[in-house]
Amino acid sequence: MKKLEFFFDLSSPYSYLAATQMKPMAARHGAELVWKPMVLGAVFKATGNDMPARVAHKARWMGNDLARWAEHYGVAWRWSSHFPVNAIKAMRLILVDDAKAADVTLAAFSALWADDRDITTPDELSRIAERGGLEPAAALQAIETPAIKDRLRANTDEAIARGAFGAPTMFVGDEMHWGNDRLHFVEAALRRQ
Numbered sequence: 358m359k360k361l362e363f364f365f366d367l368s369s370p371y372s373y374l375a376a377t378q379m380k381p382m383a384a385r386h387g388a389e390l391v392w393k394p395m396v397l398g399a400v401f402k403a404t405g406n407d408m409p410a411r412v413a414h415k416a417r418w419m420g421n422d423l424a425r426w427a428e429h430y431g432v433a434w435r436w437s438s439h440f441p442v443n444a445i446k447a448m449r450l451i452l453v454d455d456a457k458a459a460d461v462t463l464a465a466f467s468a469l470w471a472d473d474r475d476i477t478t479p480d481e482l483s484r485i486a487e488r489g490g491l492e493p494a495a496a497l498q499a500i501e502t503p504a505i506k507d508r509l510r511a512n513t514d515e516a517i518a519r520g521a522f523g524a525p526t527m528f529v530g531d532e533m534h535w536g537n538d539r540l541h542f543v544e545a546a547l548r549r550q
Contacts, residue, residue, distance in 0.1 A: 461489030
């Protein structure tokens with residue numbers, strides 16, 4: 358079976374935009390979609406990279422670019438007043454139940470990048486869990502367990518080992534693609550697989 362692996366960090370606005378396209382793309386190609394949250398700060402540190410928003414000219418350009426992509430995809434978008442955000446607990450929430458990972462991911466991305474909510478608070482984490490089909494109290498307990506923490510660390514280590522340097526990073530087999538603006542190449546790789 359075809360497989361599409363989607364490595365992302367909730368704090369990445371380009372990951373949000375790409376995430377809105379993952380389920381339809383996987384469905385068009387009959388591919389299994391694997392949601393793999395990773396800690397982008399750790400990826401940057403390991404690869405000597407930095408977020409584009411730290412470069413003033415690039416940051417100004419990004420605001421317009423992100424709005425254009427959101428309009429192109431027909432999705433809600435606003436720059437989060439909480440950026441940069443430590444999204445680690447919300448990303449751990451995605452790992453609580455693999456069967457609900459897509460719904461939890463999209464709920465978290467929407468909360469941050471469409472509704473401008475603070476995804477670091479226990480109340481918002483509970484809301485995301487509920488919107489993603491998880492039982493909030495149990496999910497918030499689960500994200501503090503070593504098993505869930507280890508899974509997020511393992512995803513991050515795997516992304517680095519496979520060559521990721523930013524987010525979003527997608528793999529079709531061993532073929533790596535980086536960036537929301539490369540989804541047409543991901544789609545072509547799925548057609549070939």
